Amino acid sequence: xxxxTQIPAALxxxxxxNLVLNCSFTDSAIYNLxxxxxxxxxxxxxxxxxxxxxxxxxxxxxxxxxxKSSGRSxxxxxxxxxxDSATYLCAVAxxxxxxxxxxxxxxx
Amino acid sequence: xxxxxxTPKFQVLKTGQSMTLxxxxxxxxxxxxxxxxxxGMGLRLIYYSASEGTTDKGxxxxxxxxxxxxxxxxxxxxxxxxxxxxxVYFCASRGYSDEQYFGPGxxxxxx
Numbered sequence: 022x023x024x025x026t027q028i029p030a031a032l033x034x035x036x037x038x039n040l041v042l043n044c045s046f047t048d049s050a051i052y053n054l055x056x057x058x059x060x061x062x063x064x065x066x067x068x069x070x071x072x073x074x075x076x077x078x079x080x081x082x083x084x085x086x087x088x089k090s091s092g093r094s095x096x097x098x099x100x101x102x103x104x105d106s107a108t109y110l111c112a113v114a115x116x117x118x119x120x121x122x123x124x125x126x127x128x129x
Numbered sequence: 130x131x132x133x134x135x136t137p138k139f140q141v142l143k144t145g146q147s148m149t150l151x152x153x154x155x156x157x158x159x160x161x162x163x164x165x166x167x168x169g170m171g172l173r174l175i176y177y178s179a180s181e182g183t184t185d186k187g188x189x190x191x192x193x194x195x196x197x198x199x200x201x202x203x204x205x206x207x208x209x210x211x212x213x214x215x216x217v218y219f220c221a222s223r224g225y226s227d228e229q230y231f232g233p234g235x236x237x238x239x240x
Contacts, residue, residue, distance in 0.1 A: 053227050064219060065172075065231040072227065110172070116187065117162070117221075117229060121171040 023048045025113055027120035034101055034127055042096040042123045044111035049089045052115040056085050056096050059108045059122070068109075069096070101127045131155055133232035135220050141238045142210040150205040150235050152220030158230075160223040161203040163187075163195060165216040166234075172219065178203055210239045 024047045034040055044054070053072045057065040069078045069085040071094070077086040084097040094111055108122045136151045154161065163175040174187030178197040192214060194206045207214060220232040 055229060057231075064233040065221075067228050067230060070226070070228045112172075112229075114227065114229075116174055116177060117164075117172070118174075119172040121169065 135232035158222035
């Protein structure tokens with residue numbers, strides 16, 4: 022059974038830091054991996070989707086990498102801002118199996 | 130485009146009552162999904178529909194039924210609500226890019 026783990030569970034950093042969020046999965050036979058952002062009391066917003074044949078995707082200050090052989094993905098956030106404060110979730114597909122998320126706080 | 134919409138936003142039920150959660154998407158997506166989100170448990174798949182006219186069970190289907198009314202709409206029904214079904218329910222759809230898009234959620238409390 023696929024299991025998805027996210028470390029750390031919570032992270033608090035000062036504004037401007039570059040940071041890395043980690044996601045690991047137990048079964049490397051995934052279809053794709055998606056990173057989401059969730060603000061308190063809100064739905065999920067898709068950030069990046071990496072197909073199983075890809076190694077990374079970039080969008081603005083975000084870069085996500087995928088290493089299927091080791092069962093890992095990382096989300097890199099450059100020059101963090103207070104507006105980046107949210108919970109970040111990774112999920113592996115095709116029927117999404119979610120990690121429990123990393124709660125990020127960026128303080129001024 | 131509204132994306133994925135869900136109604137209602139909030140609902141309080143008594144144990145044993147029934148209700149239907151509505152979901153609609155205007156992106157012409159084939160696949161639609163229902164998830165529940167509980168503290169410490171993450172999101173778990175309840176049911177999904179790969180295309181109009183088909184539905185399949187996910188990880189936690191017990192106590193729920195679904196209907197894929199047409200390509201746009203996918204409803205989730207609780208026939209006899211239980212306190213264990215207190216949760217936040219999310220509907221999602223998936224298009225040709227494989228990216229999943231989520232609705233704003235329904236917060237359900239069963240007393």
